[in-house]
Amino acid sequence: MKTSTNYAFVAEKRLFTIALAAVAVLSVSAARRVVWTGNEPISWNTEVYAGTQFATPNGIFSGLQEGDTLLVEFTNGIDEPQYVMTYNAGDGWTWTNLTITQNESVLSYVVESSQIATEIADRGLIFRGQGYNITSITVAELNTDDPDWAETVVWTGDEPISWNTEVYVGTQFVTPDGIFTGLKKGNEIRIACTAHIDDPQYVLAYQAGNDWEWTNLATTIQNGVMTYTVESDQIAQEIADRGLVFRGQGYNITAISVYAPKGVTTAIENAASATLGGSQKIFRNGQLYIMYKGTMYDVRGNVVK
Numbered sequence: 001m002k003t004s005t006n007y008a009f010v011a012e013k014r015l016f017t018i019a020l021a022a023v024a025v026l027s028v029s030a031a032r033r034v035v036w037t038g039n040e041p042i043s044w045n046t047e048v049y050a051g052t053q054f055a056t057p058n059g060i061f062s063g064l065q066e067g068d069t070l071l072v073e074f075t076n077g078i079d080e081p082q083y084v085m086t087y088n089a090g091d092g093w094t095w096t097n098l099t100i101t102q103n104e105s106v107l108s109y110v111v112e113s114s115q116i117a118t119e120i121a122d123r124g125l126i127f128r129g130q131g132y133n134i135t136s137i138t139v140a141e142l143n144t145d146d147p148d149w150a151e152t153v154v155w156t157g158d159e160p161i162s163w164n165t166e167v168y169v170g171t172q173f174v175t176p177d178g179i180f181t182g183l184k185k186g187n188e189i190r191i192a193c194t195a196h197i198d199d200p201q202y203v204l205a206y207q208a209g210n211d212w213e214w215t216n217l218a219t220t221i222q223n224g225v226m227t228y229t230v231e232s233d234q235i236a237q238e239i240a241d242r243g244l245v246f247r248g249q250g251y252n253i254t255a256i257s258v259y260a261p262k263g264v265t266t267a268i269e270n271a272a273s274a275t276l277g278g279s280q281k282i283f284r285n286g287q288l289y290i291m292y293k294g295t296m297y298d299v300r301g302n303v304v305k
Helices: 008-012 014-027 114-123 233-242 262-271
Strands: 003-005 031-043 069-076 082-089 094-097 101-103 106-110 126-141 149-162 188-195 201-208 213-216 220-222 225-229 245-261 280-284 287-292 295-297 302-304
Touching: 069 082, 082 106, 082 114, 201 225, 201 233
Parallel strands: none
Antiparallel strands: 003 302, 031 126, 069 106, 069 126, 082 094, 082 126, 101 106, 149 245, 188 225, 188 245, 201 213, 201 245, 220 225, 280 287, 287 295, 295 302
16 A cells, blocks of 8 residues: 555544554554664764764664664753754765654654665664763564454543652543453553653552452553553453553553454454544554544554555
């Protein structure tokens, strides 16, 4: 399919925008490889901040493909840093800035074409700007999930989580009834989160057994995605019947998805009680697309033709 970027729809509906961004985060959560770590200060004016530009080492992007996402973790050194990610494009090796997005302390860039992928793989990246340090670079690979499995978004929103409103304004959040219908042992629940304090606390619980006892689940969190793999059929059934409870401090939940064999996700899709802002979810060849007011978009906001 050919795609052409159109962002006009983003302003139309805030809920749809939140959902689309959350799905984009979730869609790259499967296969990641850290290709560089360090602590490189970036500066083009050493009177403002002590640093320099930084060219990545040779070969770290070997195998990069169109659609992969580059995730760059950083720390700020001044109040108003400037982030610039560049590569050497074309036969003239022209320095060309890439369109990047910032989410908390991570810069991200989705590789837009096979030519750009090849040139970054062969020539690396150059970080410029002012007043920040790069601490790691990760490649999140596209289309690496099992082709017989699929990811289904079952809820979207923007729920603040807090058990101490003096630290962060929020509450606990219980998921709507029925969104986990059909959940099975071994399925993966993925939650897109945004942190709003320096040290957020992420707690995912369910109500277990005949006494409906609140029980915390063992989760991992990486690059803003909390993940839980369902450990038993009993837990799966109790989550399906009773939902999940989010507790902790200082973060917002923006989307919940289930990664499971396609037969299971079909059941979950049919039972999901929430939609993406009135839009329709469409799966083709294991990829999620969104039909909104008669136009189809991929998870990054591109119009699909």
